[in-house]
Amino acid sequence: MSLSITHIFRFETLTQESHSFHSSFWFMPLLFLLAGMSSFYALQRRxxxxxxxxxxxxxxxxxxxxxxxxxxxxxxxxxxxxxxxxxx
Known part of the structure; x- marks a missing residue:
C-alpha cells in the first residue's frame, strides 16, 4: 500500500513540475521571440x-x-x- 501512495505522490510532483513550465512567466514571451525570429529569417528569403x-x-x-x-x-x-x- 505504501508503495502505491509514494508512486502517486511522485506522479503528482512530476505533473506539477511539468505544468509549472507551461504556466511560467517566460513561456509566452519566448513564443513571441521564436515567432519574431522565424518571421525575420523568412522575410530575408521572400x-x-x-x-x-x-x-x-x-x-x-x-x-x-x-x-x-x-x-x-x-x-x-x-x-x-x-x-x-x-x-x-
Whole structure:
C-alpha cells in the first residue's frame, strides 16, 4: 500500500513540475521571440507580399474551411445522437 501512495505522490510532483513550465512567466514571451525570429529569417528569403500571401494561405484558408465545416458539424452531431432539444 505504501508503495502505491509514494508512486502517486511522485506522479503528482512530476505533473506539477511539468505544468509549472507551461504556466511560467517566460513561456509566452519566448513564443513571441521564436515567432519574431522565424518571421525575420523568412522575410530575408521572400518579399513582404509573398510572405503575407503564404501566411494567408496557411492560416486563413484553414480557419475559414474549419469554421464552415467543423463548427456546424459539432453543433448538429450531439442533437442527432441524443435527440435533445436545442438550447438557444
Amino acid at each position: 518579399t513582404g507580399a509573398h510572405f503575407v500571401k503564404e501566411r494567408f494561405l496557411r492560416l486563413l484558408i484553414p480557419l475559414v474551411v474549419g469554421t464552415l465545416i467543423i463548427v456546424p458539424s459539432q453543433e448538429i452531431s450531439p442533437t442527432r445522437r441524443r435527440k435533445l432539444p436545442r438550447i438557444s
